[in-house]
Amino acid sequence: MNPEDRLSAPLVLEYPFTRTTGPVIGAFMTGLREKVLLGIKRKDGSVLLPPTEYDPETSEDLTEMVEIGQSGEVTTWTWVQEPRDQSPWNSPHALAMILLDGADTPFIHAVLVDNADLMRTGMRVSIKWKEETEGHIQDIEGFIPEGNGND
Amino acid sequence: MYESMVTAMRKVAVVAASSRQEEKMLDTEVEMMIPLISKVREETGLNQTEIGFTCSGSSDFLAGQAFSFVMTLDAVGPVPPISESHVEMDGAWALYETWVKFQMGAIDTALVYSYGKPSPGSLQDVLSTQLDPYYIAPLWPDAHSIAALQARHLLEQDEISHEDLANCAVRAGTVQSQEEYFDQPMLADPLRQADCPTYADGGVAMILAAEGKAEELCERPAWITGIDHRIDSHHFGVRDLSAIPSAKKAASKAGVYDAGIDLAELHTSYTVHDILLRKELNLPLDPTRSSKNHPIKAETLMASGLLRIAEAARAIWEQEANRVLAHATSGPLMQQNLMCVLSGEKG
Amino acid sequence: MTEIQIPSSIRNLEQVQSVRTPIRMEYTFTPGVAAQTYLREFGNKKILGNVSPVDGAILVPPRGADPRYGVLCDEFVEMPHTGHVGSFCVTNVPIPGRELELPYISAWIFLDGADIGFLNLVAECPPEECRIGMRVEAVWKPDDEIGMTAENILYWRPTGEPDLPFDEAGVRGWHVRKHGDSDA
Numbered sequence: 017m018n019p020e021d022r023l024s025a026p027l028v029l030e031y032p033f034t035r036t037t038g039p040v041i042g043a044f045m046t047g048l049r050e051k052v053l054l055g056i057k058r059k060d061g062s063v064l065l066p067p068t069e070y071d072p073e074t075s076e077d078l079t080e081m082v083e084i085g086q087s088g089e090v091t092t093w094t095w096v097q098e099p100r101d102q103s104p105w106n107s108p109h110a111l112a113m114i115l116l117d118g119a120d121t122p123f124i125h126a127v128l129v130d131n132a133d134l135m136r137t138g139m140r141v142s143i144k145w146k147e148e149t150e151g152h153i154q155d156i157e158g159f160i161p162e163g164n165g166n167d
Numbered sequence: 168m169y170e171s172m173v174t175a176m177r178k179v180a181v182v183a184a185s186s187r188q189e190e191k192m193l194d195t196e197v198e199m200m201i202p203l204i205s206k207v208r209e210e211t212g213l214n215q216t217e218i219g220f221t222c223s224g225s226s227d228f229l230a231g232q233a234f235s236f237v238m239t240l241d242a243v244g245p246v247p248p249i250s251e252s253h254v255e256m257d258g259a260w261a262l263y264e265t266w267v268k269f270q271m272g273a274i275d276t277a278l279v280y281s282y283g284k285p286s287p288g289s290l291q292d293v294l295s296t297q298l299d300p301y302y303i304a305p306l307w308p309d310a311h312s313i314a315a316l317q318a319r320h321l322l323e324q325d326e327i328s329h330e331d332l333a334n335c336a337v338r339a340g341t342v343q344s345q346e347e348y349f350d351q352p353m354l355a356d357p358l359r360q361a362d363c364p365t366y367a368d369g370g371v372a373m374i375l376a377a378e379g380k381a382e383e384l385c386e387r388p389a390w391i392t393g394i395d396h397r398i399d400s401h402h403f404g405v406r407d408l409s410a411i412p413s414a415k416k417a418a419s420k421a422g423v424y425d426a427g428i429d430l431a432e433l434h435t436s437y438t439v440h441d442i443l444l445r446k447e448l449n450l451p452l453d454p455t456r457s458s459k460n461h462p463i464k465a466e467t468l469m470a471s472g473l474l475r476i477a478e479a480a481r482a483i484w485e486q487e488a489n490r491v492l493a494h495a496t497s498g499p500l501m502q503q504n505l506m507c508v509l510s511g512e513k514g
Numbered sequence: 515m516t517e518i519q520i521p522s523s524i525r526n527l528e529q530v531q532s533v534r535t536p537i538r539m540e541y542t543f544t545p546g547v548a549a550q551t552y553l554r555e556f557g558n559k560k561i562l563g564n565v566s567p568v569d570g571a572i573l574v575p576p577r578g579a580d581p582r583y584g585v586l587c588d589e590f591v592e593m594p595h596t597g598h599v600g601s602f603c604v605t606n607v608p609i610p611g612r613e614l615e616l617p618y619i620s621a622w623i624f625l626d627g628a629d630i631g632f633l634n635l636v637a638e639c640p641p642e643e644c645r646i647g648m649r650v651e652a653v654w655k656p657d658d659e660i661g662m663t664a665e666n667i668l669y670w671r672p673t674g675e676p677d678l679p680f681d682e683a684g685v686r687g688w689h690v691r692k693h694g695d696s697d698a
Contacts, residue, residue, distance in 0.1 A: 022193060022544050022550065023544065023545055023550055023553055023554075023662060024542050024543060024544045025542075025543050026540070026541070026542060026543070027231055027287075027540075027541040027542075027543045028538065028539070028540050028541070029231060029537075029538070029539040029541070030536065030537070030538045030539075031536065031537040031538075031539075032534075032536050033300075033534070033535045033536060033537065034532045034533070034534055034535070035300060035301065035532060035533055035535050036531060036532050037301070037530060037531055037532055037533060039518040039529075040518055041301050041533075042529045042530050042531055043518065043520045043524065043529060043530075045301075045530035045533055046524050046527060046528075046529050046530045047523075047524055049530060050523065050524050050527065052521075052523050052524060054520070054521065054524075064402075064404065064405070065404065066301075066302045066404075068402065069518075072400040072401070072402035072405050073400060073405055077516050079516050079517065079518050079519055080519045081518060081519060081520050081521060082521060083521045083523060091320070092316045092317070092319045092320040092323070092408065093316065093319060094312045094315035094316055094319065094355045094356050094357070094358075095353065095355070095356040096309075096312055096355070100289075100291060100292070100307060100309060102292060102295075102307045102538060103306070103307045104305070104306060104307070111306075111308055111312045111316070112316075113316055113320075113403070113404075121402070121404030121405055122403075122404050123302065123403070123404050124302075124303055124306065124308065124316075124403055125306065126306070132353075132356055137319065137323050151530035151533065152305070152533050152534065153301065153302055153303075153305050153306065153533075154305055154306075193544060193546065193547060193550075194546050194547060194578075195545070195546030195547075195549070195577070195578065197546070197577065197578065197579050197581075198546045198547055198548070198578045198579065198586070201579055201584055201585065201586050202586070204584060205584070205585070215583075215584065228539065231539060231541045231543070240581075241577065241579050241581035241584065242579065242584050243584045244580075244581065244582055244583040244584030244585070245581075245582075246581075246582035246583065287541045287542050287543050287544060288539060288540065288541040288542075289539065289540055289541075292537075292538075292539055292540075293539070296537055300535050301533060301535070304535065305533075305535055
């Protein structure tokens, strides 16, 4: 049978999940709603971001949440020229690991610049919040190069 | 202590395997798997009632159906009722579960199979859903981008070079030459199309047998002399992007370094993974034989790992090698790694 | 539960307790080889079954395999549009996404000559009169609305012919058919 003669039909599966957060992720999300970033202290005093209720390496309970900075450094990055349908971004952007001031682990988010030539590992970036926040990782619109007029 | 345990283990061998990969398959999973399963049963002369245990690997999100593996059991024929299990993992992990069942002394023969048909759906969306559901999945990063984050880190740390990537792509056959490689535009900067997998529909079926039975079913059984799997954290922030501790540990526990390796069948669907894994395992970057069907050229989610084990076994059956490493991986940034050493010697 | 220490900036605020994480998966589904053949003929108001190469059992709708033995079936046979109710269920509660008038009858329909049944609706029959063994026939959509879709048959209605004995209806009749004691 020729491929073009094949019957086909669309199938769409949707999972309208609402996930409960627990106290630590809940506090982090509350922080996002209030435009504050929270990490959590590990036993060695270093700060894990984003925070979990346990140490992802040792599984020890973690309890002390701390506020961290809203600027930091790009540790590695890639360029997304054509964001996919479900991406929160609809224009080209960088996807980066960002080590925020006061945190000891980098986390993944977007850097909003016009083209890949503007990206460098080690560049300083600052958070750009959405105007309306609800307590969701997408409350962060992305990061922009430091000193680019972010409030 | 572990070594003494291994010597007390039952000896199990891969005695038959059959596989198929195509870019876009018309057959259903059942229609695809029947000829493969029939072939390994015919080669060994076993019918389903003589097989002690059947174990499969597949993904429901890939198939677009809950409990999709149940329907695929139509390809096995579970009448009269069979002893059966399933993992939502690459078939290499189904093989591991089966190996444990052999060690329990519960069985002498087993059928292991796995399959994936990415062509009907959006594989990149499926792969995004395996990421942390609070912090990462809602950003919907695609698999190529995540591999690219690791690649840039390795390049900028001078752990690897662009020439390494180009050479690996040439070896894998995604480009014919370095020039062709460097002519390609960036797909997920710093990775080009030639660094990233082309996906294929496909499946693998395999028969395993224990010592005493394996010799009856196969002229030169491929004995599993060691097998182990380990996992690294799912928290990207605590991962050292220049290392794969789970792969190293699994390799050590599987006895990879106890003797020389003639051949390594690695489940590496990105050039950067191939180079990093070879460095981590102290394997030559430029192997004498590259994989016949490198996963970069035809990556079949849920089956590529088991296919590596099938190819490793084939190298032993065809006397091309005597001690072969087969590797399977799953998850972002090679999060989970399984190492299986196959040998022509029972050991 | 371990006490979590939260900085004063957000400690006394209402805490977020859940996040929305919807997932949408789009597929372009292609039926397999057997289902393609079945659907094309169904679009011509023909119902096909597969013949098992093992024992000649007739499987409707055809899936290209005899699931009992894990063997391919590539032989097709055209089926009549009459059969019987193998078992049934009367639904009295609405189900979101299904716009059927309540109550309705779902039944396992066994076509004459088929060895397995399939799920479909029975109508033109009060629920209290539906019974195992009741003989039914297909009610098709108007010819100009027929396509390659399972929706071609609107429902099945009683023919009024004498019932099949209970012991020969549905899967109960398997042993009868298998041993050739009856041509039901």
